[in-house]
Amino acid sequence: MPTVLIEVRRHYSPAETTALIDAVHAALQAAFKIPAWDKDVRLVEHEPHRFACSSRVPDPDRFVHVAIDCFPGRSIAAKRELYRGIVANLAPLGIPAPCVKVLLRESAPENWGIRGGQAACDVDVGFAINV
Numbered sequence: 276m277p278t279v280l281i282e283v284r285r286h287y288s289p290a291e292t293t294a295l296i297d298a299v300h301a302a303l304q305a306a307f308k309i310p311a312w313d314k315d316v317r318l319v320e321h322e323p324h325r326f327a328c329s330s331r332v333p334d335p336d337r338f339v340h341v342a343i344d345c346f347p348g349r350s351i352a353a354k355r356e357l358y359r360g361i362v363a364n365l366a367p368l369g370i371p372a373p374c375v376k377v378l379l380r381e382s383a384p385e386n387w388g389i390r391g392g393q394a395a396c397d398v399d400v401g402f403a404i405n406v
Contacts, residue, residue, distance in 0.1 A: 276387070276400050277303055277345040279316040284323045285336045292318050294368055299341055302360030306353050307345070308406045337374045339365060346395070347381040348404040354379060 279299055287295065296316045303309055328338040341361055349357075357379070362372045384395035 276313060276389070276395065276404075277307065277309065277315065277343050279303070279344075280342045281316065281318040282326065282340040282342070283318065283320050284326045284328070284338050286320055287318075291368065295339075295365070298364035298368060299361055302357055302364050303343070306357035306360050306406075307349055308353075308403060310402055313402065331373075333373050334371060335374075337370050338376075339370055339374060340376050340378070342378045342380070344380045344382060346384050346387070346400075346404050349406055353406050 281295060281299060283295070296318055300314050300316050304311060323336065326338075328335050328340075332338050343357075358377050361377055362375050365375055366372065387395035389395050389400075390398055
């Protein structure tokens with residue numbers, strides 16, 4: 276049930292955008308054991324002057340910020356696997372590891388409205404959260 280926002284500082288082609296989205300989703304599938312159908316990933320392109328990043332980022336045009344909102348329950352090992360997986364999956368797309376930042380925010384299922392306005396704590400999401 277994670278929802279993901281990928282923010283970048285340059286334009287990517289439709290094929291590159293799809294590859295970026297798929298790379299992050301694949302890392303979520305591997306680390307958090309979510310099913311392939313549970314894909315809620317958006318990518319937003321910013322003009323560089325509207326998206327500042329640290330001066331320590333070696334290639335600011337390739338800076339990628341990945342914000343993930345999810346239910347609590349994943350182990351620290353699963354979170355570490357997620358962070359490593361995102362970085363590893365983005366590398367073949369020309370995004371160096373120091374250019375990737377991941378923010379993971381956990382909020383309780385009762386704070387999510389899903390499936391026609393139901394609280395997520397009241398529905399079977401279809402997969403385990405505690406991995």
